[in-house]
Amino acid sequence: MSKLYNFDKIIDRSGSGDLKHGVLQERYGRGDLLPLWVADMDFETPSFITDALRRRLDHSLFGYTVVPEELWTTVIQWIVDHHQWQVERRWLTYIPGIVKGIGMAINVFVKEDEKVIIQTPVYHPFRLTPEGNGRQVVYNPLKEVDGTYEMDFEQLAEVVDDKCRLLILSNPHNPAGICWSKETLQRLAHFCYEHHIIVISDEIHSDMALFGHKHTPFASVSNEAAQISITFGAPSKTFNIAGIVSSYAIVPNDSLRRRFYTWLEANELNDPPLFAPIATIAAFQQGEQWRRQMLSYVEDNIRFVEDYCREYLPQIKPWRPQASFLVWLDCRDLELSHDALVDLFVNRAHLALNDGAMFFAPQSNRPAKGSTDAQGFMRLNVGTPRALLHRALEQLRDACTT
Structure with a gap:
C-alpha cells in the first residue's frame, strides 16, 4: 500500500544547529531573513531513515x-x-x-x-x-x-x-x-x-x-x-x-x-x-516512493515560482531546472547593480538567497572571450513547503513594488 508523505509540513529547525538559519547574521548582516539559500531541503528526513538510526541507537555501545x-x-x-x-x-x-x-x-x-x-x-x-x-x-x-x-x-x-x-x-x-x-x-x-x-x-x-x-x-x-x-x-x-x-x-x-x-x-x-x-x-x-513524491512536489514548486513570476514579477525569469531543487533566477531585467540586487533581496524582501556572482569567476580573473554576465542572477532553493515559498515570493513582490 502506498504511503503519502507530507511535504507541506513546516519543521521548526531552531535549536538544531542548522547552517541555513545559524549563520544569517554573519553572512547577510541580519538574522530576520527567510533562508532559501544553502542546498538542503526543509522537508523532514523520511522516517525509514530515522527509524534505522534509532534502532542502532538502541544498542548503546x-x-x-x-x-x-x-x-x-x-x-x-x-x-x-x-x-x-x-x-x-x-x-x-x-x-x-x-x-x-x-x-x-x-x-x-x-x-x-x-x-x-x-x-x-x-x-x-x-x-x-x-x-x-x-x-x-x-x-x-x-x-x-x-x-x-x-x-x-x-x-x-x-x-x-x-x-x-x-x-x-x-x-x-x-x-x-x-x-x-x-x-x-x-x-x-x-x-x-x-x-x-x-x-x-x-x-x-x-x-x-x-x-x-x-x-x-x-x-x-x-x-x-x-x-x-x-x-x-x-x-x-x-x-x-x-x-x-x-x-x-x-x-x-x-x-x-x-x-x-x-x-x-x-x-x-x-x-x-x-x-x-x-x-x-x-x-x-x-526510499524510492518518498523520492518520487518529493520530486513531484519540487516540480510543482517550480511551476508555482514560474507562474508567480509571470503574473507578479515579470522582470524575474526563473530558468526551469532539469534536475535538483535549485532554481536559477534571471533578474537582469530589473537593471540593478549587483549590490542593489542583493540589497533588494536581503534588506527589502528579507530573503536569504545565493547571489549569482559567487558562481562566476571573480571579475579580475574573468576571461574576456566566452565570459557570461555575472550580474543579475540569484539562486533560489525551492525544496521547502509551499507556504514558505509563497511567503518568500510575496515578500519579494512587495519589495519590488515599494
Whole structure:
C-alpha cells in the first residue's frame, strides 16, 4: 500500500544547529531573513531513515565498526536501477564529503604548479577548493543559449595547456540544473582524454532529475570517460541527510584508483562514521516512493515560482531546472547593480538567497572571450513547503513594488 508523505509540513529547525538559519547574521548582516539559500531541503528526513538510526541507537555501545558489505551492494543496485550504469565493487570507496573529496583528489593528482579547470557559473567550492590548496584555476565559462547553458569547447581548447591536470564537472549542473547530454559528455571525455586531463564528476544531484529528464553518469558514456573519471555521489541531497556524511567515490581506472584510494586509506579517510552506512542503506533500499513524491512536489514548486513570476514579477525569469531543487533566477531585467540586487533581496524582501556572482569567476580573473554576465542572477532553493515559498515570493513582490 502506498504511503503519502507530507511535504507541506513546516519543521521548526531552531535549536538544531542548522547552517541555513545559524549563520544569517554573519553572512547577510541580519538574522530576520527567510533562508532559501544553502542546498538542503526543509522537508523532514523520511522516517525509514530515522527509524534505522534509532534502532542502532538502541544498542548503546558506539565503538569501532566495520563497513557492512551491504552498503556497497545497495549502492551498486541503486545506480544500475536508476542510471543503468553497472559499477563494480572494487571501484567504490567511502569519502568524507564531496568537497573534501575534491580537495583530496587535487592534492593527490595536481602538483602545486599545475592547474584545475572549472566551468562557470558553477558551485563556488569548485573554485575555492583548488585556490585554497594553492592551485591555479582555469576558467572555461559556459555559453548562455536560450535560457540555459552549453559547454564552450572552442574556448576550452584555447585555455588548456600542458599544466592543466584536472577538470571539475558539475553533473547535473549546479546552479542551472542541467542534465548534460550523452553527446556533450562524450565530447568532453574525448577532449580530456586526448589532453591527459582527469575529470572529477560531482553527481550529487543525479537522483533528482525532473520533468522527464534523465541523468547520465559521466563515466558511463565511453571507455575514454571511464579511464579518466573520478565520480562522486551521495544520497544526501535526495534524502535530505547532508549532516550525515555519506558520500562515495567511483573510479573505474586501475591506476587512478590505486593512487587515490591508497592515499585515502593511508590517511584513514575511507572509513565511514557509524551512521553513514545505516542511513545510506535505508535511503536506497526503502526510499524510492518518498523520492518520487518529493520530486513531484519540487516540480510543482517550480511551476508555482514560474507562474508567480509571470503574473507578479515579470522582470524575474526563473530558468526551469532539469534536475535538483535549485532554481536559477534571471533578474537582469530589473537593471540593478549587483549590490542593489542583493540589497533588494536581503534588506527589502528579507530573503536569504545565493547571489549569482559567487558562481562566476571573480571579475579580475574573468576571461574576456566566452565570459557570461555575472550580474543579475540569484539562486533560489525551492525544496521547502509551499507556504514558505509563497511567503518568500510575496515578500519579494512587495519589495519590488515599494
